[in-house]
Amino acid sequence: MQRFPTIGVVAKRDDAISDTLAALLAYLRAQDVTVHTDAGCAALMPERLQACTAEQLRACSLVIVIGGDGTLLHAGRALAPAGVPILGINQGRLGFMVDVAPDEMIASVAEVLAGSFHEEQRIMLSARVEREDATVKRMVAVNDLVIRNQAAIRMIEFETALDDGFISTHRADGIIIATPTGSTAYALSGGGPIIHPGVNAVALVPICPHALSDRPVVVSADREIRVRLKDGPRVRAVCTADGQQNDALEAEDTLCITRAEKPLRLVHPPSYNYFEVLRTKLHWGRDRV
Template sequence: MTSFKNIGLIGRLGSARAVDTLKRLVRYLDKRGLHVIIEDRTATVLLDHGQQEASRDRLGEICDLVIVVGGDGSMLGAARALCLSGTPVLGINRGRLGFLTDVSPDEMEVKVGEVLDGHFEIEERFLLDAQVYRNDMPVGDGDALNDVVVHPGKAVRMIEFELFIDGQFVYSQRSDGLIIATPTGTTAYALSGGGPIVHPGIDAITLVPMFPHTLSSRPIVVGGGSEIRIHIGETNEAYPHVSCDGQTRVVSKPDDILYVRRKPQRLKLVHPFGHNFYEVCRSKLGWSSRLGA
């Protein structure tokens, strides 16, 4: 048995399937005699649930384990809040791909039971911190489990910027932007941009240009401890947006500086025994199985 006694629940809003799975999960945890705490926003879709409610940040302080029912987007939001407390997180897939929420609803009771009985493994994933400075003063920040993206926003035009890694000048570029991805994020937006898939156990950051105005510009993989600095060009007509996990956090101005670094805290992602990253890739990305299988 594990020490998981206080179980937090976070669900995908606006999904009837996620609500049904949440109700099943509450009943199952109740039968096991566990204390269930439901995130306050999730509680709004679970009428008469009879459980304690708490904010997402508070869940990390009072729970031994948090279970997220939804897609990878739901997990991204939970990860940014829960990495600070180091609370382990388990994902049940009620989205589309489900790279992070890898437990199927059809086997939920079995797999959750295995975890509660101590049959699980914990995988740590790092996040990125992003900070934008203007005239040497901070004007905005954010964090991301998948990626930090510099892009022109709604404007259909290229942006200009200079890239520095650990203080060394790399290049000036005109493009639709730049994706700065963790290993977790290399199977997300960065993959669509032509970036490589990086195993989550590798301590690396991937930089993927978005439609660069040169055929020689290619993705770069650097050490996870690297400091990424982007100087927004002074002649930009568009005001580039800085997005973290798809959510705009700062609208920058010409001559702003964006710093991206690895976050000190890490997400503790729980998997039932037998989790295999390459099997997940085969399943989610449609890779071929072994010959004759």
């Protein structure tokens, strides 16, 4: 029995990936699988492809993403609630999450279809914005949720809490709430720690804090994190999910963050090694000598 009988393909809308997309589709069509292509694929090959529905993608047994990390983040937020595993083909710049190189694509996909692969589950964040005892917005994130001031060169003041326990009052440009996946993204640039994907934790990383003692802290992902904006006439903040979804915040709003019910399921070739990715992509550490 075919392990992945229905495969979705999600592509970044970039003409530079057309050849990679064509090669993948030709290979998949030669296998005993049903293939669904998203709107990005259809835009690159309008004469050959039709865009499938979001429901069809969520019903796939595997989705292959061709693009950069941003393409995978977008697909991850949409597909993780349905429990769909994702395999990433790197056609972006860094390719930290889309770890299969185009010249290794066919061999890697063949291994995955044959049942030889490594799957990992990455925790995601679920957030809601509470305003005057009502929930006014909801969002999910693979990498991080970022609260920052919309005004240029101006700090915001906010409080953080873990469940009902007060953590601190902060004056900073904002704060990054990062998953282990996001710990190697914006949070790392902000001085946060690298957290292994297998750790059930979340990092709170203040952005350019006023106090030198206001350092990043790592907390359990099983607890609720609460970030409340302090009142003030000049409060114009925004919350961003994965750098892609933005929602405005008002004074006294509280962002309540928990671990999402469903994790992101990532599929890797059997040779995948997280620390090798750190060394080769981020130039962290050193190779054996």
